[in-house]
Amino acid sequence: MARSIRTVHPQQTIINRYWWLMAAIVVFAAITPSLLLTAPAVAAQLASQWGLNPAQIGNLFMVELGAMSIATLPAFWWLKRVNLSKAAFISGLIFIIGNLLSAIVADYTTLMALRLFTALGAGSLMIICMSSAARLPNASRAYGLWVLGQLTLGAIGLQVLPRLFQHYGLAACYITLAILMAVALPLTRSFPASIANTEINSTPELNKGKATMGLLAIFCFYISLSGVWTFIGSISSSASINAQDTGQILAVATVMGIIGAGGAALIGNRLSQSLLLIIGYAVMATAVLLLKGRPDLLRFTIAALAFKFTWTFILPLLLARIVELAPSGSLMNASNLVIGSGLAVGPCIAGYLIQSSGDYSSTLLGATTLILLSLILILISRSNASA
Known part of the structure; x- marks a missing residue:
């Protein structure tokens, strides 16, 4: 056969x-x-x-x-x-x-x-x-x-x-x-x-000033989010919210993060990215401020869900701006380095602020300031940007 x-x-x-x-x-x-x-x-x-x-x-x-x-x-x-x-x-x-x-x-x-x-x-x-x-x-x-x-x-x-x-x-x-x-x-x-071999050198269309502001915007963004996210469980504990409730809230918050990232992808270029950035940053800053003091279960839940949703909603818009600044992709390696640096510095700064002040207020106010600074930097880098 x-x-x-x-x-x-x-x-x-x-x-x-x-x-x-x-x-x-x-x-x-x-x-x-x-x-x-x-x-x-x-x-x-x-x-x-x-x-x-x-x-x-x-x-x-x-x-x-x-x-x-x-x-x-x-x-x-x-x-x-x-x-x-x-x-x-x-x-x-x-x-x-x-x-x-x-x-x-x-x-x-x-x-x-x-x-x-x-x-x-x-x-x-x-x-x-x-x-x-x-x-x-x-x-x-x-x-x-x-x-x-x-x-x-x-x-x-x-x-x-x-x-x-x-x-x-x-x-x-x-x-x-x-x-x-x-x-x-x-x-x-x-x-x-x-x-394949690809050059990482700057291309003629790269505006170094705006590229620097874009990278600084990402740096400030990651310092703020990593500082808050690392100690958000401790903030909950200091407010006498039990660990099981905190774990469930943060798990749901991560699901909200999935929705945030998906929402940014679905919206795409249908709406003004500058408007989306302003709304996203405003909600994120508000969420951080809601964590001040001793938030009750409801306030903590709203803050955690809003924080994670806007974090993942803003991030694709930030990275899209970096792609606009350097269509050749020459800034992506620098972006990776900046992201890692922000993630590393954020918990360290937040930890020292908490240690020195004895509470979380200075950390949360500092994070809010960095969020607003990141917004200003990314909006300036977007001025006169190509679609």
């Missing part, structure tokens, strides 16, 4: 590779920054289990998020010289080892060193995801799914982690991250062996 030969159309092979690569990008881009997405729960656990003060917690997050940002610098050299699939696999192993070791240490300094080590692997993996997504036929779809993946994992984490912490302590977070990465590790084979 003749054996039937099944042929695979080349077009189908390309489609399959596309979706496997898309899956790898979304999964790894969700796992690597998950500590930020679950920062309120982790920060509260560091305070209760390890007895860390706000400044120490802020420093810990600064080291981890800063290392993810610093990983961008050597990537300018190795990104076009190594096999991305192998580099992703090694980065994933570093992430797994760092988290497993973090789960068994009991010393603050050692934990900080391990989080730096882990974050270098996470940052390298994130850079591979960004570079691969930028070269897909529909990069906007990749980044849209990227955000949705991150927010979905964050919502699950904020719901599950407080319960795991009650039984297993802080180690539950790090072990869970190691397991997730181990399960996802086979997807590293979906990354390409190399990426």
